[in-house]
Amino acid sequence: MSEEQAISAVVHLYVDGMAFANEGALRKAFHPNASIVGNTEGAIEWLTRDAFIAAVVREGSAPPGTQPLMEIETIHITDDAASVKVIDEFAGARYTDYLSLLKVDGRWLIINKVWHRHA
Template sequence: MSEEQAISAVVHLYVDGMAFANEAALRKAFHPNASIVGNYEDSVEWLTRDAFISTIVEEGPAPPDRQPLMDVEMIGITGDAASVKVVDEFAGSRYTDYLTLLKVDGRWLIINKVWHRHA
């Protein structure tokens, strides 16, 4: 598997984890110390991985007949660091996510997520 394919697999885990409120998939995709940051209701929201996962699980899965949106617009890789721009949907809203990944012990993990919610 190429590095790009391995990174895409992590992005799939992340998007499916959000769409289906799959805690195990999200824990596998994110580093334990990851941060999730974006503007929410006129203030910057900083979440830990665990707080983010709790929010996803509380929201619950998307309707079973809805295929999750995942449009990977860019993957950039330099050695053991990578960045991904992905457009996805969660709880009826469209987002652009900028994911930073690091290869740790041979596995790509999301270290940071910065998100923008489209109006």
């Protein structure tokens, strides 16, 4: 598997984890110390991985058989660091997510997510 394929697999885990409120998939995709940051209701929302996962689980799962939107626009890799721009949907809204990944013990993990919610 190429590095790009391995990174894409982590992004799939992340998008599917959000769409189907899959806590295990999200824990596998994100580093335990990851930050999830974006603007909401005029203020910066800065979440830990666990607070983000709890919010996703509270929102609930998309119906079974749903095909989650996931458009990976860019993947940039420099040795053990990478960035990904992905368009996805969550709770009926479309987002652009900028994901920073780091290869830790041979595995790519999301260490930071900055998101923008489209109007």
